[in-house]
């Protein structure tokens with residue numbers, strides 16, 4: 127306690143937070159009124175403690191990034207070791223460092239197909255902006271400077287910088303946009319829209335194919351997609367969809383960018399999300415899981431063809447971030463990948479998917495408002511409807527997803543909602559990849575109790 131002023135440390139922190147710290151993706155007015163919801167202070171495995179000493183299950187790996195869970199000493203030791211040796215070294219102007227080189231080799235060895243080199247960034251948004259620039263520059267070097275447009279799809283989340291933010295297909299993220307990248311356009315395509323080219327398909331005009339035809343393939347550099355959409359509501363690409371989009375890109379001389387910022391490094395039960403459907407992208411953005419969030423790092427993997435075209439360029443490649451190839455971040459990344467392989471983390475994810483699906487079946491059997499349960503590895507979720515069998519949505523004013531998440535929170539489980547789409551109430555569950563069968567049972571039990579409490583409340 128701060129005895130001189132008679133207020134506790136918690137209250138002091140809350141007041142300082144409200145006064146000095148403008149938070150990302152937070153409602154400022156509500157924050158100023160209520161202060162921080164939780165002040166995290168420590169973590170262990172899938173659990174985190176707040177400053178009051180309360181323990182919560184981290185049901186979404188924070189921002190789908192703390193994949194090896196909290197308190198992983200080996201990652202901390204790798205950071206400490208590298209920091210005491212060489213914390214930072216530039217990668218500009220031909221300089222290099224060992225962890226960045228070793229991690230590049232490792233990531234390329236894990237990546238599918240012809241992906242053969244990495245360009246480092248410090249996070250997912252920078253990776254996607256870099257992917258857009260690499261795609262455009264590739265076409266420029268190929269003598270097609272007009273191929274500049276990037277197509278993204280509905281409900282996608284690609285980040286917060288100008289390029290990635292424009293590509294994001296969730297309107298709520300556009301109100302803050304100011305200027306946009308005018309060469310980034312949207313196909314009004316949901317992950318289930320037609321890509322077959324069948325013009326009689328009712329989805330045809332909303333498909334990526336339609337947008338390519340309308341804009342002209344000579345103007346398009348790339349299509350970007352998440353294999354599983356996270357923030358937009360846990361939408362898993364249906365079988366065949368990604369392959370159809372990749373084929374469509376090939377037919378039209380357009381690059382395919384996979385945004386693996388969430389999916390990469392085991393989240394979906396494969397090392398990379400695209401591997402669930404045997405698709406090899408031309409460019410692949412990674413971040414988050416590359417270090418399990420222990421250090422800020424991202425990157426863009428590129429095909430051999432793109433790499434070979436770029437390395438022929440004999441002027442300065444005028445793009446780079448101070449923290450591209452950060453030695454400490456790369457050392458953490460290397461250790462993180464070593465643990466993922468050593469501890470068979472990807473296999474665990476596949477097994478836990480089955481446990482989650484069992485739990486979802488139980489929830490569906492016991493609650494008429496649980497519907498569209500889905501999981502690919504440990505990225506999962508479900509929709510809430512007033513009556514699934516009669517297909518009646520909840521009235522938006524009930525804020526069903528928020529209410530259920532709040533009931534989970536009261537029971538010390540942190541989950542996330544996605545209710546950007548009119549009439550949709552989606553709960554997202556994506557615990558760390560080290561989650562056990564017992565942990566899944568505990569998570570499902572809490573959700574079960576939370577929904578029951580919510581049902582009583584709205585009766």
Ligand code: PLP
Nearest residue numbers: 249250251283284285387388413
């Ligand atoms: N792409 C996807 C699929 C994401 O989920 C995110 C972040 O949530 C990003 C890109 C942006 O990454 P960052 O916040 O590290 O810039």
